[in-house]
Amino acid sequence: xxxxxxxxxxxxRGKEGxxxxxxxxxSPMLSRLADERATGVLIREHGTLxxxxxxxxxxxSRLAPGLDLLLTAHGPLGTADWQxxxxxxxxxxxxxxxxxxxxxxxxxxxxxxxxxxxxDAGYFALAPSSTPGRFRxxxxxxxxxxxxxxxxxxxxxxxxxxxxxxxxxxxxATDSAPLIRADPVAAPPVTSRQRAVLELVDGVRxxxxxxxxxxxxxxxxxxxxxxxxxxxLVAPGTAPGPSPPPLPQVTDPDIALLKRLRDxxxxx
Amino acid sequence: MPGIDECLLEAMxxxxxxxxxxxxxxxGLALGTVGEAPGGDHETTAAEAAELAxxxxxxxxFAAEPDGERPPVEDLIVSNRDSYHLLRFVVTSFDxxxxxxxxxxxxxxxxxxxxxxxxxxxxxLVLA
Numbered sequence: 012x013x014x015x016x017x018x019x020x021x022x023x024r025g026k027e028g029x030x031x032x033x034x035x036x037x038s039p040m041l042s043r044l045a046d047e048r049a050t051g052v053l054i055r056e057h058g059t060l061x062x063x064x065x066x067x068x069x070x071x072s073r074l075a076p077g078l079d080l081l082l083t084a085h086g087p088l089g090t091a092d093w094q095x096x097x098x099x100x101x102x103x104x105x106x107x108x109x110x111x112x113x114x115x116x117x118x119x120x121x122x123x124x125x126x127x128x129x130x131d132a133g134y135f136a137l138a139p140s141s142t143p144g145r146f147r148x149x150x151x152x153x154x155x156x157x158x159x160x161x162x163x164x165x166x167x168x169x170x171x172x173x174x175x176x177x178x179x180x181x182x183x184a185t186d187s188a189p190l191i192r193a194d195p196v197a198a199p200p201v202t203s204r205q206r207a208v209l210e211l212v213d214g215v216r217x218x219x220x221x222x223x224x225x226x227x228x229x230x231x232x233x234x235x236x237x238x239x240x241x242x243x244l245v246a247p248g249t250a251p252g253p254s255p256p257p258l259p260q261v262t263d264p265d266i267a268l269l270k271r272l273r274d275x276x277x278x279x
Numbered sequence: 280m281p282g283i284d285e286c287l288l289e290a291m292x293x294x295x296x297x298x299x300x301x302x303x304x305x306x307g308l309a310l311g312t313v314g315e316a317p318g319g320d321h322e323t324t325a326a327e328a329a330e331l332a333x334x335x336x337x338x339x340x341f342a343a344e345p346d347g348e349r350p351p352v353e354d355l356i357v358s359n360r361d362s363y364h365l366l367r368f369v370v371t372s373f374d375x376x377x378x379x380x381x382x383x384x385x386x387x388x389x390x391x392x393x394x395x396x397x398x399x400x401x402x403x404l405v406l407a
Contacts, residue, residue: 021307021326086373118282119404123375126310127303158283168308171326175306202337203345227374231305 022174037137037166037265040144045162055144058136066159069104069125070132074219075229078103078128084226087120104157125157130168131228133160137169170266172230180237188247189217190236195243208235212245286404287313290381293396295388297362298381300325301369301404304332305376317362317382328380331355332366354394361385367397371405379404 041053041060048065058072071077079097082088092115096106107125110116176183190212201209211221222232239245281289283301290299291314298314302325309325316324335341335352342351355366363383369375379401383393 021330081373084373086371117406119286119406120371120373122283123310123369123371123377123405124373127375130306130308168306171308172306200339225374231374231376234305 020178022171022178037169038144040146041137041162041166044146049146049148050150051146051148053136053144053146055136056140056142057138058132060133060136060165062162063159066161067129067133067165068157068159069102070129070136070165071103072132072135074135075128075132076223076226077132078107078124080223080226081124081128081228082107082116082120086124086226088115107157122158126160127228129160130165131230133165134169134172134230137166176233176237179234180241182240182247184247185218185236185240185245186233187217187219189215190221190245191248193243193246198244199242201239201242201244202235205235205239208232209239209244214248281400281403283311283404284313286379286400287311289400290379290397293381293383293388293393295383295385295393296381297384300328300380301377302329302332302380303375303377304329304336310377315382325380328364328366328378331357332368332378336368354398356390356394358385358390363388363390363393365390365393365397367394367401369401369405 038053038055044051044053044062045065050063050065051061053060053062057074058070060067061069061071076084079093083090083093088110092110093106096109096113096115099109100106104125107116107121111118111121176186191214192209192212207225208221211224216224218232218236219229221236222229225232236245240247287299287301290296296314298312298316298321300312300316300321301310302308303310307326307329309321312321312325318324332355335355336350339351343349345351350368350370352368354368355364357364357366362385365379365381365383367379367381369377369379371377379397381393381397383390
């Protein structure tokens with residue numbers, strides 16, 4: 012009988028790292044934009060961040076399901092509701108705001124879905140990229156932002172999420188490769204969330220495809236997939252997908268460098 | 280209809296409330312915090328509470344008979360010499376893994392009342 016190991020503890024930032032200490036570690040450009048309280052759109056290789064007054068108000072990535080999918084997959088909205096609202100405005104938050112004002116959505120539901128989508132897409136938008144990001148200054152999006160997230164909060168959460176994935180199973184291959192089912196001798200029990208993921212593993216779908224299919228956030232699906240990989244139930248397929256994105260490494264050299272700099276400055 | 284902030288402020292009106300947070304238990308992220316946190320650090324508290332919540336939610340030993348929709352566990356209670364911690368899972372149809380965490384001073388708090396109130400708040404937060 013296989014014993015199920017206790018899942019690794021959720022990473023906690025070291026006490027020595029105060030508020031905003033990882034600023035600049037992921038994207039120096041983003042930190043600069045936050046400092047100058049910029050408004051506009053930062054386009055990076057794996058995702059887009061919408062800034063308003065230096066805060067992140069919206070994020071999108073092709074690897075993460077959008078607010079519309081989260082709300083319509085199992086949420087309170089039908090696809091028709093969403094399309095109707097979408098025709099009247101050109102942005103996802105704008106459409107959400109219309110639905111909120113029309114009483115089709117409640118603030119709590121919208122805020123939960125919006126933050127879920129924002130941190131999910133933001134995680135991929137801040138993944139290391141091979142091309143430089145571009146920023147388009149613009150005017151603030153029409154409706155008031157839902158819950159603006161400080162850039163430092165998104166950066167710290169992104170770093171923490173990388174560490175969490177790394178602690179569960181250090182091989183990032185399962186994040187992007189098509190997944191295949193493995194057949195361990197004594198299969199450990201899985202949670203119902205993991206079972207739903209496992210049922211969609213077919214040798215073709217990769218983790219982001221499974222997330223989209225289930226109407227779930229991709230990062231939460233990566234957690235399930237890495238835990239399934241750690242349990243020996245899934246493995247990355249041999250044939251890489253059509254566009255496997257380079258995924259975040261935990262050992263971010265910029266962080267190490269910044270920590271050294273900080274320590275040196277504090278020692279002065 | 281309340282948003283996250285209104286919900287947390289309401290939690291602070293429970294007698295004996297010292298602090299409250301809305302936490303995602305997959306990632307340990309605090310989506311909103313109010314009041315004090317043990318040790319003064321909401322972020323660490325959220326990550327540690329998330330770990331406890333996840334263990335309780337995922338291990339069959341604590342689960343009710345499965346009925347498909349409801350999560351296996353409703354809430355968690357941790358008591359110590361000077362305080363209570365109450366963790367209430369928020370049930371949503373859409374993909375979310377969040378709970379409300381209420382920290383109560385033991386000599387002023389009423390655990391039974393707080394449990395009822397927090398359950399109502401969790402339902403109202405995501406009322407469709």
